[in-house]
Amino acid sequence: MTSFWLHPSxxxxxxxxLLLVVPARLxxxxxxxxxxxxxxxxxxxxxxxxGQELLLGKVDFLSWKLVFGRVDRLSNVFGYIxxxxxxxxxxxxxxxxxxxxxMAAWIYVGGSIGCIYAGDFITLFLFWELMxxxxxxxxxxxxxxxxxxxxxxxxxxxxFGGLALLGGMVWHCNAHGSWAFNQLxxxxxxxxxxxxxxxxxxxxxxxxxxxWLPDAYGEATFNGxxxxxxxxxxxxxYALCRGFAGMEILVPLGVIMALYGVVYAVLENDCRRxxxxxxISQVGYMVAGVGLGTAMAINGACAHAFAHILYKGLxxxxxxxxxxxxxxxxxxxxxxLWKKMPWTFVFTLIGGLSIxxxxxxxxxxxxxxxxxxxxxxxxxxxxxxxxxxSAGTFLHTGLKVPYxxxxxxxxxxxETWDRAAEPPWNMNAAMLVASAxxxxxxxxxxxLYKMLPHPEVAAEYHPYTAxxxxxxxxxxxxxxxxxxxxxxxxxxxxxxxxxxxxxxRKGGRAFYWLAKYPVQRVDTFIGELYRYAGLIPLMLTAKxxxxxxxxxxxxxxxxxxxxxxxxxxxxxxxxxxxxxQNLAFAFxxxxxxxxxxxxxxxxPIAVLPVGMHLPGAQLSQPALQPAGQVxxxx
Amino acid sequence: MNLVKLIExxxxxxxxVVRLCCxxxxxxxxxxxxxxxVDKQEAHTExxxxxxFWAVFGFVGCVLIIIVSKWFGHAGIMVREDYYEDTRNGxxxxxxxxx
Numbered sequence: 149m150t151s152f153w154l155h156p157s158x159x160x161x162x163x164x165x166l167l168l169v170v171p172a173r174l175x176x177x178x179x180x181x182x183x184x185x186x187x188x189x190x191x192x193x194x195x196x197x198x199g200q201e202l203l204l205g206k207v208d209f210l211s212w213k214l215v216f217g218r219v220d221r222l223s224n225v226f227g228y229i230x231x232x233x234x235x236x237x238x239x240x241x242x243x244x245x246x247x248x249x250x251m252a253a254w255i256y257v258g259g260s261i262g263c264i265y266a267g268d269f270i271t272l273f274l275f276w277e278l279m280x281x282x283x284x285x286x287x288x289x290x291x292x293x294x295x296x297x298x299x300x301x302x303x304x305x306x307x308f309g310g311l312a313l314l315g316g317m318v319w320h321c322n323a324h325g326s327w328a329f330n331q332l333x334x335x336x337x338x339x340x341x342x343x344x345x346x347x348x349x350x351x352x353x354x355x356x357x358x359x360w361l362p363d364a365y366g367e368a369t370f371n372g373x374x375x376x377x378x379x380x381x382x383x384x385x386y387a388l389c390r391g392f393a394g395m396e397i398l399v400p401l402g403v404i405m406a407l408y409g410v411v412y413a414v415l416e417n418d419c420r421r422x423x424x425x426x427x428i429s430q431v432g433y434m435v436a437g438v439g440l441g442t443a444m445a446i447n448g449a450c451a452h453a454f455a456h457i458l459y460k461g462l463x464x465x466x467x468x469x470x471x472x473x474x475x476x477x478x479x480x481x482x483x484x485l486w487k488k489m490p491w492t493f494v495f496t497l498i499g500g501l502s503i504x505x506x507x508x509x510x511x512x513x514x515x516x517x518x519x520x521x522x523x524x525x526x527x528x529x530x531x532x533x534x535x536x537x538s539a540g541t542f543l544h545t546g547l548k549v550p551y552x553x554x555x556x557x558x559x560x561x562x563e564t565w566d567r568a569a570e571p572p573w574n575m576n577a578a579m580l581v582a583s584a585x586x587x588x589x590x591x592x593x594x595x596l597y598k599m600l601p602h603p604e605v606a607a608e609y610h611p612y613t614a615x616x617x618x619x620x621x622x623x624x625x626x627x628x629x630x631x632x633x634x635x636x637x638x639x640x641x642x643x644x645x646x647x648x649x650x651x652x653r654k655g656g657r658a659f660y661w662l663a664k665y666p667v668q669r670v671d672t673f674i675g676e677l678y679r680y681a682g683l684i685p686l687m688l689t690a691k692x693x694x695x696x697x698x699x700x701x702x703x704x705x706x707x708x709x710x711x712x713x714x715x716x717x718x719x720x721x722x723x724x725x726x727x728x729q730n731l732a733f734a735f736x737x738x739x740x741x742x743x744x745x746x747x748x749x750x751x752p753i754a755v756l757p758v759g760m761h762l763p764g765a766q767l768s769q770p771a772l773q774p775a776g777q778v779x780x781x782x
Numbered sequence: 783m784n785l786v787k788l789i790e791x792x793x794x795x796x797x798x799v800v801r802l803c804c805x806x807x808x809x810x811x812x813x814x815x816x817x818x819x820v821d822k823q824e825a826h827t828e829x830x831x832x833x834x835f836w837a838v839f840g841f842v843g844c845v846l847i848i849i850v851s852k853w854f855g856h857a858g859i860m861v862r863e864d865y866y867e868d869t870r871n872g873x874x875x876x877x878x879x880x881x
Contacts, residue, residue, distance in 0.1 A: 410847060410851075411847070411850065411851045411854060412851075414847065414848060414851035414852065414855070415851060415852075415854075415855040415859065415860055486786070486789050487786055490785040490786050490789060491785065493789075494785065523826045528826060528827060531826060535839070535843075536839075536843045536847075539839075539840050539843040539844050539847065540843070540844075540847045543844055543847060543848070613821075613824060614819060614820045614821060615820050615821060615822060615823075615824040615825070616824070618810065618813065618814040618819075618820050618836070619814075619830075619836045621810050621814075622810055622811065622814060622834070622836035622837040622839075622840055623836050623837075623839060623840035623843070624840065625806065625807050625810055625837075625840070626807065626836075626837045626838070626839075626840035626841040626844070627840045627841070627843065627844040628803075629807060629841060629844075630840070630841050630844030630845050630848070631844065634844075634845065634848050637848055637849075637852060638848060641860065642863055643855075643860040643861060643862060643863060644860070644861060644862075644863050644865060644866075645855065645859050645860055645861075646858070646859050646860075646861055646865075653866055
């Protein structure tokens with residue numbers, strides 16, 4: 149049975165295709181219209197009570213029952229924020245003339261939304277791979293040599309993750325006889341479940357499978373990163389929430405992520421790579437929340453993903469605006485831009501305060517749920533280490549990024565300074581809306597909390613207690629004190645940091661070296677061996693054959709021809725002058741030859757198939773009895 | 783532009799701004815220590831009852847993150863920017879050509 153259900157992703161896919169034929173004067177309106185329609189479509193999806201789900205868009209394909217529209221509270225909260233971010237991201241890049249870049253971004257978002265509403269593993273995998281293969285164009289379109297390499301690395305790593313996911317899901321589904329994508333039995337995890345988990349955590353950028361993230365996001369186009377920072381990792385968080393709630397190994401992995409990103413952010417000189425490391429850090433909170441698996445923790449993971457998409461998008465918009473307007477993203481090439489780009493500074497600062505979980509900003513009401521869940525589960529180390537990572541977040545994203553771009557003692561090059569200016573209106577508008585949402589979520593908690601998968605648990609949680617506010621203020625303000633006291637140590641160096649991508653980047657070189665030297669030498673040796681052992685004897689044989697052909701075969705043929713020519717020459721004199729005599733003589737010879745042939749051959753016609761007769765056989769039958777017997781036997 | 787003027791004003795009165803920040807820091811620690819304002823029943827462990835515990839936590843945490851990260855970076859993780867470049871290819875990297 150197949151039922152039609154207007155999938156939100158379908159609007160994006162069709163919209164992306166039609167973008168090619170939309171006239172230039174209508175393009176900006178069209179670019180806004182499609183994300184608005186997608187957002188509206190998601191708002192019109194049915195609201196489902198906690199613990200229930202609606203299965204829509206069911207399609208029978210071969211022997212599989214595909215579900216394109218599994219609607220429940222978990223999918224709705226992610227669908228809502230993804231479609232909202234699609235609108236903001238498109239508004240931000242509204243002036244980009246490259247239509248294919250918009251198409252790639254929309255297909256990428258469509259892939260993400262498709263994963264979120266997928267009810268089975270096959271549909272999930274389909275959209276999962278679509279995300280990887282469409283988002284890579286957002287890296288390549290930057291047009292630098294480095295972007296090309298980063299894009300290929302991104303693709304290869306994601307193909308590896310996709311294969312792990314595919315292997316795991318086929319194994320798991322064959323064992324269980326169902327392709328439905330629901331909560332897995334994480335307390336009795338099989339190798340198949342671990343394979344699926346590897347596929348998911350690679351997209352969530354969990355170390356050691358994380359290095360693709362700063363590599364790719366630092367090299368993407370200025371608005372490509374705005375899309376990328378929101379969708380891949382958060383779709384993975386959704387998938388983990390759906391299938392791996394309570395998977396204990398995710399708790400230490402999440403905490404390691406949260407701190408790992410902070411450490412690398414200290415060393416980073418490129419502002420967008422720094423933000424990318426802080427994605428790893430922030431997704432660490434969500435992964436830890438999924439690992440804790442309680443209602444509070446899952447609420448926290450979803451709320452933090454929701455808030456994170458907005459503030460991280462805002463931060464990438466701010467740094468993307470700097471890159472777009474100045475052509476630079478390295479701290480060592482920037483500084484003092486407050487005079488040229490003051491509003492971009494304010495918006496980026498709001499993003500920085502939100503990610504740092506300052507009271508009245510979005511991170512405060514979302515991150516604290518996960519920390520509280522850790523303490524409630526009596527995992528004190530989780531709570532304290534996540535709070536430590538929170539200090540690191542403010543240190544870099546709240547202080548280092550704004551300070552070294554808009555203030556600092558560094559003077560940019562004259563060319564950079566001359567280029568610097570406030571970005572176009574659409575970029576400012578996108579940043580303004582994202583900033584407003586960050587503050588709104590931080591101030592009015594019911595807006596977010598009512599959307600969470602466990603609304604009753606969320607309603608009982610109150611982030612604005614005096615203890616929590618003062619705890620956060622003390623941590624963050626004294627982190628600020630530490631920053632200004634140790635600012636000399638934090639002055640960025642023009643370096644890059646080695647990360648896990650070293651293994652495949654250098655490993656790739658080792659592979660080339662292996663191909664170029666040892667493998668090529670073996671290939672040359674085998675080639676020579678072939679030449680001496682195969683080709684030379686073959687040539688000799690050919691030469692001998694040629695000689696045989698020339699002297700023996702050709703000699704025999706020429707000899708025969710010469711003999712026949714001699715006979716013909718002699719027979720020439722035997723012919724009569726009259727045609728009738730010649731014909732009579734020829735027929736006589738032919739008749740004599742036939743008679744001789746029939747007389748001296750035992751069964752010459754027995755080889756003929758049934759029903760076939762020699763011409764004239766019946767006529768000669770009475771005179772040729774022995775041969776006639778042969779003929780009548782047929 | 784008003785925003786530029788505001789930032790310029792704050793920069794011109796940097797000492798006052800720094801003093802104000804110090805006052806805010808002290809005020810936050812003091813207020814947090816007053817039980818009538820901050821109820822420490824929510825504390826997760828006994829150590830959190832100590833005055834200025836979270837202030838020390840934030841400051842020490844920040845210093846530790848900076849020192850440990852820098853040590854880690856200088857232990858061979860931070861390398862020159864052209865580390866992954868193919869040195870045999872001397873062509874200049876094209877600049878951004880985004881529209």
